[in-house]
Amino acid sequence: MSIVDKLKWRYATKKFDTNKKLSAPQLDQLLDAIQLSPSSHGLQHYKVLVIENPGVRAKLREAAYGQPQITDASQLIVFAAETNMDEVYGKNFISLIAETRSVARETLGGLEGMVLGAIASRTPEQRVLWAQKQAYIALGVLVAAAAALGIDAGPMEGFDPAKFDEILGLKEKGLTATVIAAVGFRADDDHFSKLVKVRRPKNELFIHI
């Protein structure tokens, strides 16, 4: 199956098979894909929570209009944007580059100036929005990678971010819950899996110039 066929196979899974869990290698592959997601300057402006704990998930479900996939999927993935994208964050990133590529930090002065400039040019509110947008890229990569691996995923915006932040203690960590995805395997009787996929036709969605 091509990646396009895989993307046709996927759908926003609403009902998961509670008996089917991802294997450790399957979960690892999903986390690899998230880790490999691109982000502005490569800053990876987020952390990603991988939640299995049933008690925590029960609380999160309440903060997400009771949606069953929060508790019933194999794992719940919470993309939490960094709320402290500051100079220190930028400098740590440059140090990580120097370390990863085994180059002297001083040789990265030009890049450092660009990265710190990108941070400094934004207000604190703009930085959070910037971070949130990068988290959405990672969500897109997760959804595509899950499809490629034959794993079901249900991306969701329908939750109360403030309550999620409180339940998960994110504020103290300089994070805020941005978007989430339930991952696992569809239940045989999820009627959403039988619905014809609805998409705007190409002549409406695309403009060729």
Place this chain on the structure above:
Amino acid sequence: MSIVDKLKWRYATKKFDTNKKLSAPQLDQLLDAIQLSPSSHGLQHYKVLVIENPGVRAKLREAAYGQPQITDASQLIVFAAETNMDEVYGKNFISLIAETRSVARETLGGLEGMVLGAIASRTPEQRVLWAQKQAYIALGVLVAAAAALGIDAGPMEGFDPAKFDEILGLKEKGLTATVIAAVGFRADDDHFSKLVKVRRPKNELFIHI
């Protein structure tokens, strides 16, 4: 190669081979992937410009700090968020569902209420941000799909959205340029392709609960 290996192979391509263009089927597959991207309620809050015209691309390059990939890639993809996510947009979407699934529009009343509520609950500014975030999901899916297909892509935020909107006449269309990607094939001498990929280690990026 697994999807993870493909994501390791990819990088933010900066220098494209100007002699290598996507075949029509390759471009079609990328557009299929974009069309299949998930979005909140499935509203696809954006249009996507596929730009080949050299004159237009020369102007866009000026509005993107002269970055050569704007003109040199096989195509430039511009994700343009809808700035008029209103009741009419929502109702048209419900009509599209009814048509695609061959069901009477009246049977979709519950869904319509939810979709129109999601739109009405947001201020005009929040609707644009909402739309932009969905465009970032599509960018993530594009990047992953391109990698899966062995096609290079360079996602970019470094451009002047107001100038892009003006050059492309987006304001009149109720759109605003949000994020872009150059697609094609890497030049053999793009030194960025030789750099070790830098990513936060898993124990920093992920929090297991």
